[in-house]
Amino acid sequence: MPKPDPALIAPPRYPFAHTITTRFADIDPNKHINNVALAAMFEDARVRFNQASGFIGAMAGHRAMVASIGIEYLAEGYFPANVEAFVAVEALGRSSWTVVQLLCQGETVVGFARSTLVCIRDDRPAPLPEAMREGLSQWLLRG
Secondary structure, eight states, X not given: OOOOOGGGXXXXXXXXXXXXXXXXXXXXXXXXXXXXXXXXXXHHHHHXXXXXXXXXXXXXXXXXXXXXXXXXXXXXXXXXXXXEEEEEEEEEOSSEEEEEEEEEETXXXXXXXXEEEEEEEXXXXXXXXXXXXXHHHTTBOOO
16 A cells, blocks of 8 residues: 555544553554554544444444455554544445544654445445445545
């Protein structure tokens, strides 16, 4: 995955934010936050976004499955500073949607992720239910 477009590294464009507390266990021998811990923070932020956006209730017999995720580690993060996670829907397709995320410590963007999720029904890709499409469209990347 190439480095993200600089226009995507702007927290005000992201409608959802969540603060994540770092843990001592997150650091590696170089005393910065381990890449695996950052990946878990992206997952935590995506799940909290799913809960806050209400899309889970709008799925009406469907489920979501992560089809792909790409992470760019852009700077080192450090314990004990909190990480601010930002999430937005980048695009809506017929049966999938793309979510973009930032992890920041202060003014420093430490990571960017892009995930493609697929709507599943009866173990097959299915069109997004209209209520889900409407709900997700409220969380589109700004500007």
